[in-house]
Amino acid sequence: MTLSVSTRQVVGPEDAARRNTQGLRDGFVIESMFHPGRINLTYSHLDRMIVGGVVPAGGTLTIDRVAETGTDQFLERREAAILNIGGAGTISVGGKDYALGFQEAIYVGKGSGALSFASDNEAEPALFYVLSAPAHRICPTVHITRDMAKKVHLGSAEECNHRTINQYVHPDVCESCQLVVGLTTFEPGSVWNTMPAHVHDRRMEVYLYFGMQEATRIFHFMGEPGETRHVVLKNHEAVLSPGWSIHSGAGTGRYAFIWAMAGDNISFTDMDKVPMEALR
Template sequence: MEVRHTTNPTDIKQYDTARLRKEFLVQHLFVPNQINMVYTHYDRLVIGGAFPAGETLTLEDKDTLKTEYFLERREVGLLHIGGGEAVITVDGEVYELSKLEVLYVGKGKQNVQIASKNNDNPAKIYLVSALAHAEYPTRKMTEQEANPTHLGSLETSNERVLNKYIHEGGIQSCQLMLGVTSLKPGSIWNTMPTHVHDRRMEAYLYFDLNDDARVFHMMGEPSETRHLVVANEEAIISPPWSIHSGAGTSNYTFCWAMAGENYTFADQDFIPMKDVK
């Protein structure tokens, strides 16, 4: 597991493109028969990718976490982003996931294994883990159960479908919140007008992009923005003080996940467009 420490907005004024990408862009998450993870000191969130292409993968990293098992003091959300069905076994209980289905596994579960149902069509599983103080039950949610919400319009280039999976009105957790937004063909913008929420960090995974498509992810303080060019199945670590918006060369889908102090969507501080620079 890679470990990344925090930065502050004053420091990043000095960063060039290479340094910005090193600190905030996460690449190569989905490598056959590996679970690749990044531990960020922003609210101690872990993001990772599992790509079981013939082998069963176990969620663990004792050397980094210094615990007996991964979920000893953590919870995790697992999102199926592509390929055939995944088979996830949690302390002997088997769950099958198809694309855009989510499995939440709470604190205290000792053995989480990830496999593909058909090795000729392996599944890709994106995982996000946050610290947890209490145990919540394991729960699966389908895309339909996430109550898809249609937002935006083609005229403003942001017609999209929003699915909320792990939150106070859906799958219960300690602090982890997770959902998926899919942009319609012809739409390119996400989260604009933009916002910040200094009480919790956020991570984005962009997927369902063609190989030659890119998303220009906007970050930084509202008065001094930066951008990162993001390819398919790459993730962004977004600090609490940073905006997080994007515009693509085509439509795309992204998973957003948050951890921190507040367990609500109502603590956003919206930024007027006139103040974004």
């Protein structure tokens, strides 16, 4: 028997190459996620990733049923990773409370029930960044502190990309079905992320930029290596990256970003590196 598999892109590179700036933003950029007292979710058809922000202010917020998933409960056939990039807060999962400080995370396994969110101090509310992908098996729920994250140091000051990759949802830290999530920080004076660039057709990725001053901007590069485009992002904006697209950026000031992947495997190193001379 001969097995033949063809790949069809939901959003193809030819389409992206023809879009103007607003067209790129409409298709790939997620704005205005974090608003006090609200839950804002975006359902992407790129590996069915759901991306969103939860800001508890004025009471507890709950994610129970999301109609777009077609299931009775949000996590009935899904897993989730949630990172806090604001004030201290608490997430309740299956009747158990998890206290999350700044840059702490929780992985929540399939079938865990409703998620409830609260802030310790509503004057300085938690900013919960939610990532969810379909899951076919149950993995244990795990509270992940900054110290638990696996740290990988890359780049150099000379290349302006001296950075630390903090791997939160990763096989060396906690079990997951298909989510891989981490947080990258930079040394002073380093501005480039993910350069030299790469692609990975086996999975999509999404970046959330944060920790930026009001006037700081990220020039985020996307597109096929030979047909690149860019979008300009501010604090707390996210950008979706299909498997065929590079995902790299440079900031006008200090920043950090959360990256998350979903797709065919959970191997962090599964990527196709793009030589600098191939970029156009």
